[in-house]
Amino acid sequence: MIRNIFSAAVVAFSLVSCIAYAFAAEDKVFKVDKEFYPYYPSLMKWDKTSAPFTPPETCGECHEQQYKEWKGSVHQLAFQDPVYQGELNKAVKAVGHEIARQCEGCHSPVGVVTGEVKKPGISGLSSIALNGVSCDVCHSISGVTHTQTPAKVPENGSFILKPGVDGKDGPVLIKRGPLQPSQECGGGFHSCEQSTLHKQADLCASCHQVYHYDTHFPLEATYNEWKQGPYAQKDIHCQDCHMVDSATFRRSADDFKKPARGEYRHYFNGANYLLYYLASAAAQKAGDKQLADTLTEKYKMAVDRLQAAADMEIAPVYRNGSLAELKIRVKNVRAGHNLPTSLTNVRQMWLEVTARDDKGEVLFTSGTVKSDGALPEDARVFNSDGMGNDFHFAIDPWVVTAFSRHETIPPRGYKDVFYGLAPKKGQKVSIEAKLRYRQADQAVAEALLSAVPKDIDLKAIYGLERVPTLPIVDMVVRKAELTVAGK
Numbered sequence: 001m002i003r004n005i006f007s008a009a010v011v012a013f014s015l016v017s018c019i020a021y022a023f024a025a026e027d028k029v030f031k032v033d034k035e036f037y038p039y040y041p042s043l044m045k046w047d048k049t050s051a052p053f054t055p056p057e058t059c060g061e062c063h064e065q066q067y068k069e070w071k072g073s074v075h076q077l078a079f080q081d082p083v084y085q086g087e088l089n090k091a092v093k094a095v096g097h098e099i100a101r102q103c104e105g106c107h108s109p110v111g112v113v114t115g116e117v118k119k120p121g122i123s124g125l126s127s128i129a130l131n132g133v134s135c136d137v138c139h140s141i142s143g144v145t146h147t148q149t150p151a152k153v154p155e156n157g158s159f160i161l162k163p164g165v166d167g168k169d170g171p172v173l174i175k176r177g178p179l180q181p182s183q184e185c186g187g188g189f190h191s192c193e194q195s196t197l198h199k200q201a202d203l204c205a206s207c208h209q210v211y212h213y214d215t216h217f218p219l220e221a222t223y224n225e226w227k228q229g230p231y232a233q234k235d236i237h238c239q240d241c242h243m244v245d246s247a248t249f250r251r252s253a254d255d256f257k258k259p260a261r262g263e264y265r266h267y268f269n270g271a272n273y274l275l276y277y278l279a280s281a282a283a284q285k286a287g288d289k290q291l292a293d294t295l296t297e298k299y300k301m302a303v304d305r306l307q308a309a310a311d312m313e314i315a316p317v318y319r320n321g322s323l324a325e326l327k328i329r330v331k332n333v334r335a336g337h338n339l340p341t342s343l344t345n346v347r348q349m350w351l352e353v354t355a356r357d358d359k360g361e362v363l364f365t366s367g368t369v370k371s372d373g374a375l376p377e378d379a380r381v382f383n384s385d386g387m388g389n390d391f392h393f394a395i396d397p398w399v400v401t402a403f404s405r406h407e408t409i410p411p412r413g414y415k416d417v418f419y420g421l422a423p424k425k426g427q428k429v430s431i432e433a434k435l436r437y438r439q440a441d442q443a444v445a446e447a448l449l450s451a452v453p454k455d456i457d458l459k460a461i462y463g464l465e466r467v468p469t470l471p472i473v474d475m476v477v478r479k480a481e482l483t484v485a486g487k
Contacts, residue, residue, distance in 0.1 A: 030150035030216045039112055041213035042105025043149055043158040043206075046113040047142065051164025051171035053110045054190075055127040059135040062187060069266035070135065072283075072294045074275055078132030079108040080122055081275050083439075085456055086448035087397075089120040095398045099213050105157040106207035109137050113161060121453035133207075136163060139175040144197065144206055151216040154205035154223055164190070179261070201226055204238040210343075215401045219386075222341045229411035231256070231336035241336055242268055246304045253308075253334035271309075271340070273302035274439040277471055278462055285463045306437055306473050309335040310409075314431055314480040323421055323484045326355065328433055330382065330476075331414040338408040340437070345386040345395060345403070348441060349475070350379045351417060352434040357427050366419065367434075373442025373469060380417045382407050395444065427484045435476040445470050 034040050056076075060067030070076055078084070084107060091100040097119060104112050111117035111129030128134055142162040146154040164173040173190035178199045181192030197203050205223035212219060226232055234256035241249050243264045251257055276299035283292035311333045317325035328351060332339045340347040352367035367379040375381065384407065386400035387393055394400050409415050423429050439445070446467040449458065458464040 032150050033148075036145075036148065039101060039105055041099060041102035041156060042112060043145065043156045044105045044109055044113065045145065045160045047160055047162035048113075049162075049164060049166045049171060051162075051166070051173055053114070053128050053140065053163050054136045054173065056131050056134040056136070057127060062189070063135070066135070066266045068294075070268070072276070072279060072291055072298055073266065073268045074270065074272050075133035075268045076131050077275055077279055078106070079104075079111065079117075079130060080132065080279075081107075082278060082452050082456055082458065082462070083274070083445065083448050085120055085122070085453060086451040089453050090396070090448070090451045091398055092120055094396065099398060102156050102213050106133075106210075108132055109157065109161065110134070119453075121455045123455040136175075137161070138198075138203070139177060140164075141197070141203065141206075142174075142176065142195075144202055146202065146205065151211055151218075154202065154209045155211040155216065155218075156209070156213075157206050159203075159206040199237065199239065201232070201237040201239075208238075208342075210397070212401055213398065217401045219345075219397050219400055220342050222337045225337035225341060225408075225410065229336065231411055236336060238336070239264065242270055246301055246308070249305060250308055250334065253336065267298070267301065269298060269301045269305065271302055271306050271342075271437070272439065273299050273306070273473065274445075274470065276302060281462045281464070285461065303473050306475050309333065309339060310435055310475045312433060312435055312476045312478045314433055314478055316482045317418070321485060323423060323429065323482060326353070326419040326421055326429075326431060326482070328353065328417045328419070329414050330409060330417065330435055332409040332411055336411055338410050340383060340408060343397070344384040344406070344408055345400060346440045346444060347383055347437075348375065348381060348439075349383060349435065349437045350375060350381040352379075352436055353419060354432050355419070355421065356430045357423060358430075363421065363423060363429065364419065367436070369472070375441070382409060382415060384408065423484045429482045429484065431478075431480045431482065433476075433478050433480075434474050436472050437475050438470045438472045440470065442470055 032040060037043050056067065088100055088103055101112060104117050108117050108129050111125060116125055116129040122130060128136065140161050140163040141159045143160045145158045145160065149155050149158050164171050174193055175186065175190045176193045176195035176198060178195065180194050185192035201223060208222040209218065210220035211217060218224065236252055236256055240252045240258050243266065244259050245265060248259050248263050252259060276295050280292050280295035280299060283295055309332065311331045313329040315327045316323050317327050340349045350367050354365045355363040357363055370376060384403045385393060385405040386395055387402050387404045388399045389401055421429065449467045452458065
């Protein structure tokens, strides 16, 4: 009797376990509806009609100022960027083009949905595919699917493209923007619709949140950083800082004051000065002085934004009446997202500090770039370390599924760094501290630029005989003189 009851219980338990396992196997954390997202792992959708996409040159015929501002922007260069193309080429070789389409969906959205972009490289493409995030990409967006993505947040291009509709007499182009359109809007070429989405960070979030193609880990979480910080609470959106000149950006960031209607521009300027640096060299090589000058101005604007984003304080720490430590507080004073943001496991923002005694002798130095372009292992770096499924260090975005270290500075936040000191009594200590930034480690940049597709000839296009030393921007430089004897 007891044996029968026990046997029945075992059978019942086994059945429950099997059923639970079956449900667990089906109930994945990140479910993917590939019918809803036909370009997966890009999460774009195309509300397809007979309405075609419009090349940027056509837009420029009526919107000359906006076109000139966009020309040479990181949006225009998003697909041509040789660093991106090197990364894309490596990704295709490592995991296949199907997965790499995730990147292409944001770097050339129209090229993906029309099927033009089939592989890394820039040859044989139409203007609208080659020119990345062109006018008609942003102004054809009719909505987003942020809450329907596998992670239930904005990720990997979760927007809807709808350049127009089918009319009785053929396709009708529809362009969307933040303003109430006038009756003359579009000049008979297209109709106009007001879109509140175009005033909001949600529009930008679609591509400025990059998640791993399978595990949906946030490799880039710029929108999340903004949404969880004070700028979202104060109604300052991406457009209010990145679609304005430098002075207006500072006012938006300092006073939480939205720009006036006439202050918005199509610069889309951020911290990617390396792209402007390379593109300017290409324009000079091609003999296009006007474009080269434009790119040089955009380069200066990017550097200015970096230098405006942070601040730094130097303070002594005394113990038992003697100087024991140096404290450096690095502050994010104007970026509406973390510093740094984007691919934080690739970006490098670090402290270079030198302490000297009153005779000028070096007591210690930290963070000085080595002769091969690498940072020393003890440099205090504000970025992230990626790791793969095996919990070992990884840097390639198709491998990174988590961060083992995440040291970025939130909006209006700070990080304190301490350095031990052991000066002799009676001395004064002079400190020079620099907060420095570059797009990537020198070796990483060399690996990516060395991996560009064959149709991107770095010498012919950019005049590069070899990968150049990456430019470094000093975001903040501070000096202080401390006494050894304290209170």
